[in-house]
């Protein structure tokens with residue numbers, strides 16, 4: 023079942039719409055000037071996946087935070103929008119993204135949202151639609167609440183640009199937000215998006231997504247510890263994109279140097295990521311690292327998931343810490359199938375064959 027912001031708050035939406043009529047009169051003219059999202063070649067019957075951001079929480083210039091673009095059947099869908107993802111969309115030449123699916127509400131999956139929302143005001147053909155988890159015991163805001171809070175936070179900017187100076191179209195700055203539950207959450211033009219529960223407690227609910235089109239499919243894990251439900255929903259998938267977390271990461275085969283190493287160390291101090299495995303009180307970097315590791319998936323655990331799912335291609339994204347390479351540990355743990363460590367702007371085409379560029 024989907025809860026809809028407009029349905030849930032009819033009075034708010036009515037007031038909002040009434041205050042925006044002057045802007046609505048301009049929308050047709052502005053829409054005509056707006057370049058559309060680049061269409062896929064008509065001959066392409068498959069799914070094109072662009073890894074826009076492949077890091078977890080990070081200020082890395084090499085890797086943006088979480089964001090995966092899915093293009094299929096003329097549909098353009100974004101899964102998660104962490105820091106740097108709107109900029110990666112510009113780099114990919116893709117504008118007007120208006121359908122965003124959030125796996126969960128951690129900051130590295132949502133920080134780019136206000137930038138995408140505001141910077142895309144005139145390039146979207148319609149309002150922005152958001153799907154994602156609702157509230158939970160340790161989740162005071164869900165996706166609808168996030169959209170409401172964004173609307174409030176940017177009310178001054180919206181009012182001035184919509185009503186007073188730029189007269190930008192009112193319709194396109196609305197957010198159509200949905201708190202979702204497990205199941206099919208979106209279907210159009212032969213593309214089906216299915217949300218499934220993953221295990222990222224205490225972030226509950228948290229979801230992964232499976233996208234099916236023309237007999238092909240890709241699964242994005244979101245953040246999770248090893249999840250039997252993910253294995254179930256990934257059955258028969260062509261490509262499985264899975265998160266990975268390596269305690270003590272940059273020391274395990276990473277290439278941390280100079281400023282990047284300093285950044286990794288800084289993030290370790292703040293988040294526990296990159297802290298060496300071991301004993302330590304909860305408020306120490308080591309203790310925080312243990313707690314963070316407990317709600318993610320190690321390379322050894324991912325090897326088991328990949329072996330059970332046996333996709334045509336297994337892909338690591340949301341690599342944390344972002345300078346580590348999980349390949350050796352994944353192979354040592356026994357996964358023998360095709361494996362790709364994701365990088366920002368990597369393009370995976372899924373059709374009769376699966377190719378990586």
Ligand SMILES: [Zn+2]
Pocket residue numbers: 078079088128130131245340
């Ligand atoms: Zn994350």
Ligand SMILES: [Zn+2]
Pocket residue numbers: 126128222225245
């Ligand atoms: Zn998370």
